[in-house]
Amino acid sequence: MVLHKRLDYGFNGYQVPAIPRATRSARKRVPFRKRVDDQISAFDLLATVAGKFLLDKESTPASSNKLSAEDQSAVGKNTVKVERRDGDRSLKLETCKQDSTDRELLVSELVLQTNDPNYSSRKSQSIQNDAHFGFASVISTSDCSERVDAQKLMNGKIKNEMGSLSCKVETGSFVCGTAGDFIKPESEIKGLIDEELDRADKVSIVELADTCPLEDPVVVDGKPPALVSSDSSGKSCSCGDHNPLSSFPAKRDDVNVVSRDDDEKSSGCTHPSPIKKSFRPTPRIGDRRIRKILSSKYWKVAPKLKDVTYSNSDENLKSAYCDRHLRYERNYPFKKRKFLHCSSVSNSDGGISSEGISYSPEKRINGNASSVYSKKHGVTGESSSLADQHKSHSRDSHVKLRIKSFRVPELFIEIPESATVGSLKRTVMEAVTAILGGGLRVGVLLQGKKVRDDNKTLLQMGISCDNQMDALGFSLEPNPSRNSPSLCPGGSPIMLPCDTPLPLARYPATSGLGNQVNCDASPEPHMPILGNFVESDHDSAPSPTDMSFDKGATDSKALVAVPAMTMKAQAVVPAHRKSKYSEVVQRRIRRPFSVAEVETLVQAVEILGTGRWRDVKLRAFDNVKHRTYVDLKDKWKTLVHTARISPQQRRGEPMPQELLDRVLSAHAYWSQQQAKQQLKPHQQQPESCLLVYNSEIRDSSRSDFGQKNLG
DNA sequence: ATTAGGG
DNA sequence: CCCTAAT
Numbered sequence: 056m057v058l059h060k061r062l063d064y065g066f067n068g069y070q071v072p073a074i075p076r077a078t079r080s081a082r083k084r085v086p087f088r089k090r091v092d093d094q095i096s097a098f099d100l101l102a103t104v105a106g107k108f109l110l111d112k113e114s115t116p117a118s119s120n121k122l123s124a125e126d127q128s129a130v131g132k133n134t135v136k137v138e139r140r141d142g143d144r145s146l147k148l149e150t151c152k153q154d155s156t157d158r159e160l161l162v163s164e165l166v167l168q169t170n171d172p173n174y175s176s177r178k179s180q181s182i183q184n185d186a187h188f189g190f191a192s193v194i195s196t197s198d199c200s201e202r203v204d205a206q207k208l209m210n211g212k213i214k215n216e217m218g219s220l221s222c223k224v225e226t227g228s229f230v231c232g233t234a235g236d237f238i239k240p241e242s243e244i245k246g247l248i249d250e251e252l253d254r255a256d257k258v259s260i261v262e263l264a265d266t267c268p269l270e271d272p273v274v275v276d277g278k279p280p281a282l283v284s285s286d287s288s289g290k291s292c293s294c295g296d297h298n299p300l301s302s303f304p305a306k307r308d309d310v311n312v313v314s315r316d317d318d319e320k321s322s323g324c325t326h327p328s329p330i331k332k333s334f335r336p337t338p339r340i341g342d343r344r345i346r347k348i349l350s351s352k353y354w355k356v357a358p359k360l361k362d363v364t365y366s367n368s369d370e371n372l373k374s375a376y377c378d379r380h381l382r383y384e385r386n387y388p389f390k391k392r393k394f395l396h397c398s399s400v401s402n403s404d405g406g407i408s409s410e411g412i413s414y415s416p417e418k419r420i421n422g423n424a425s426s427v428y429s430k431k432h433g434v435t436g437e438s439s440s441l442a443d444q445h446k447s448h449s450r451d452s453h454v455k456l457r458i459k460s461f462r463v464p465e466l467f468i469e470i471p472e473s474a475t476v477g478s479l480k481r482t483v484m485e486a487v488t489a490i491l492g493g494g495l496r497v498g499v500l501l502q503g504k505k506v507r508d509d510n511k512t513l514l515q516m517g518i519s520c521d522n523q524m525d526a527l528g529f530s531l532e533p534n535p536s537r538n539s540p541s542l543c544p545g546g547s548p549i550m551l552p553c554d555t556p557l558p559l560a561r562y563p564a565t566s567g568l569g570n571q572v573n574c575d576a577s578p579e580p581h582m583p584i585l586g587n588f589v590e591s592d593h594d595s596a597p598s599p600t601d602m603s604f605d606k607g608a609t610d611s612k613a614l615v616a617v618p619a620m621t622m623k624a625q626a627v628v629p630a631h632r633k634s635k636y637s638e639v640v641q642r643r644i645r646r647p648f649s650v651a652e653v654e655t656l657v658q659a660v661e662i663l664g665t666g667r668w669r670d671v672k673l674r675a676f677d678n679v680k681h682r683t684y685v686d687l688k689d690k691w692k693t694l695v696h697t698a699r700i701s702p703q704q705r706r707g708e709p710m711p712q713e714l715l716d717r718v719l720s721a722h723a724y725w726s727q728q729q730a731k732q733q734l735k736p737h738q739q740q741p742e743s744c745l746l747v748y749n750s751e752i753r754d755s756s757r758s759d760f761g762q763k764n765l766g
Numbered sequence: 767a768t769t770a771g772g773g
Numbered sequence: 774c775c776c777t778a779a780t
Contacts, residue, residue: 642774642775643774643775644774645774646774666769666770667768667769668768668769668770669767669768669769684767684768684769685768685769685774685775686774688768688769688770688771689774689775692770692771
């Protein structure tokens with residue numbers, strides 16, 4: 056009511072490191088078969104960008120899962136190391152970069168090894184070659200959601216591993232290119248690395264290339280690794296004696312497979328393997344723990360390990376362990392926690408601290424193991440095809456984009472003077488969340504023109520590594536398809552030229568703000584913070600954004616991002632994280648029921664009963680799109696609960712006791728009816744019960760009150 | 767698609 | 774609000 060007593064705060068751009076992600080990740084795991092396109096389509100790009108963006112939030116400095124013990128030191132330093140050790144003929148290339156703003160980690164490692172007595176007895180035994188590839192490559196994409204891709208990659212690798220030599224060479228670098236690219240002079244590689252370093256500074260989207268070494272492209276073992284484990288000790292790697300992985304070690308030397316498949320279900324390794332247990336650390340400390348183990352105990356045992364850089368420690372570690380015949384002990388019995396599969400975008404550096412997003416190491420390992428398992432046992436399924444696809448995919452040149460931070464546009468906060476600072480904070484948080492969490496979509500603008508055809512490839516659009524990069528722009532805007540609160544109308548998308556230092560898009564002041572009258576002066580300033588929330592019953596009306604989207608280039612009122620351009624290096628990132636994005640489902644914004652809504656709900660329930668939510672919805676909330684029957688049901692549930700607890704324990708907008716009494720009354724009544732129904736199924740129809748409440752019902756039809764205010 | 771319940 | 778199981 057007292058609007059004039061409220062304070063308006065205008066936020067001229069609230070810089071956020073990332074989108075406040077929904078507390079829960081995506082809704083459902085949608086099994087999908089991913090198609091590997093030879094070329095990245097615009098849609099892929101969008102998905103990638105969006106994914107990255109959404110994900111940024113999880114990227115905290117603490118996320119160091121990707122790094123291994125050795126790499127850790129490089130983190131944050133943006134360093135690139137190129138070591139050449141002729142002595143043992145190992146070449147190490149690593150590019151690490153990670154800062155609080157953008158997490159990116161690029162680590163490629165190649166190790167060319169010769170027979171090293173110290174290396175692995177088993178290895179030397181099984182592999183008679185004078186030299187073989189110690190190919191350790193870790194893909195540290197910051198996208199944990201890339202499970203599918205990772206899986207594919209892994210499969211591809213496995214295939215290489217299993218395949219013939221030629222095949223290996225050719226597909227070995229599925230990420231970066233063809234065989235030709237594969238083998239490069241060290242100097243060239245160095246150059247690439249340097250470039251990477253330069254640009255590494257603030258790259259949001261990264262990719263990693265498995266660069267293969269060069270000078271001694273020797274193929275190790277042409278024949279498919281036999282299942283036979285040369286491990287005379289009879290010990291298998293951590294997977295347990297019966298685990299198919301027991302033979303894993305034999306191959307590890309040749310190829311380190313990186314898998315991000317954290318889906319346990321897909322795993323062929325059903326045994327509660329020790330690995331799982333030992334790798335069930337808290338996302339945050341997992342690596343540390345592992346590192347510790349390595350450095351302390353096993354490191355010495357495996358001197359060669361030093362030549363290997365583990366970026367994605369889990370996988371690598373695993374392989375390392377396997378190589379050394381090391382067994383994981385169940386020293387870390389972490390309680391298994393349900394893995395909330397990452398929302399598509401989530402990914403990020405594995406180390407996300409957020410429980411919902413992080414993918415637990417054990418799972419990846421497991422996935423890895425299973426893949427290996429299936430491969431070895433011919434349970435390849437689509438492995439080979441995937442590998443093939445990767446092969447073709449590898450021929451693509453990739454476009455690397457660099458997106459600086461995003462900004463939340465101007466926000467207007469309305470809050471009572473009596474509100475506490477805490478509530479102010481919450482309010483701001485809600486406002487920000489509302490915008491970012493309401494569902495975003497990415498728009499791509501090329502030369503000022505919005506690219507609407509999601510199916511066109513970047514190539515077709517002229518977005519390639521060497522040109523037009525500065526003409527590429529991105530915009531983030533509320534996703535109209537998601538019932539997200541519509542943003543203030545009138546804004547128009549702004550296209551930013553590349554390199555423009557994050558110009559800030561802002562939401563025009565909401566003129567309708569003042570129209571939102573809140574009848575209560577509760578200290579807890581809720582909802583109507585933003586114009587966004589002021590939504591009347593016309594939810595279905597196309598959001599202004601939607602329309603503006605079609606207007607063309609200069610009309611995006613949302614967030615804007617700037618792409619990076621320098622991209623000569625061909626190393627690249629698997630940008631095809633396509634469908635991932637489609638999976639991203641943000642939690643709906645919270646919309647507390649108003650007294651009016653409750654009133655309407657109660658009335659409807661009194662009439663219809665508690666088991667007919669659909670009817671309740673139709674009858675009382677039919678035109679309130681954001682209230683589903685499930686919502687109504689849930690609300691009723693909470694109402695009953697609220698009515699039962701003491702007023703002191705209640706939170707939020709205070710409900711009139713009278714209303715709560717009616718809730719209890721109706722609930723009791725209908726519960727009783729329900730009980731009766733069960734006893735005598737053929738008795739009275741629900742309608743007959745109406746009589747009971749008739750006296751209270753003034754208007755059995757839809758409540759105008761509710762209709763007008765429920766929005 | 768709904769309903770019921772647990773989280 | 775979300776997620777699932779069961780209808």
